[in-house]
Amino acid sequence: MRNYESECMKCGAKRQLAFKAEPYPEIGDIFLRHCPICDEETQHTRILTRKAAAELRRRQEEADLRSSIVEKSAEYGFKCRFLYQSVIITTNLADWCFDYHKSKITLYHESTIKVNFETGNYAKSHVQFANKKMAPLDVISYIANHDAWRTQKLNR
Secondary structure (H helix, E strand, C coil): CEEEEEEECCCCCEEEEEECCCCCCCCCCEEEEEECCCCEEEEEEECCCHHHHHHHHHHHHHHHHHHHHHHHHHHCCCEEEEECCEEEEECCCCEEEEECCCCEEEEEEECCCCECCCCCCECCEEEEEEEEECCHHHHHHHHHHHHHHHHHHHCC
């Protein structure tokens, strides 16, 4: 259940309204609710509060961050997809994965050899580096440099 500050569009009365299930209204959405002042079913709208404005800013920042990751990946010809808080970048040689929200990034790299020789266990991926202070766009540049190095090594 979520409570949102709403306004009756007939009388202008503002009050908290509870919404039990999704879809929850966005700022500016219009919905019918009973207004105790008008004593009838009237149109209401969710209004912009400081909390709602902060939510909108967080959403926009997340969208901007994702967009910058997609654009930087496309510059190098990589594809990317988002899974929860992580991004999976696919290059011609391998898949890479990291949590793009953290300031210290752990980068996972698809293993070329799918066996861990120390344990004998299957190893789909390994840690390329752990807790390194890098920006997400710098990680993508690192991936591009690593793939260039790997391609050069394979062509020898």
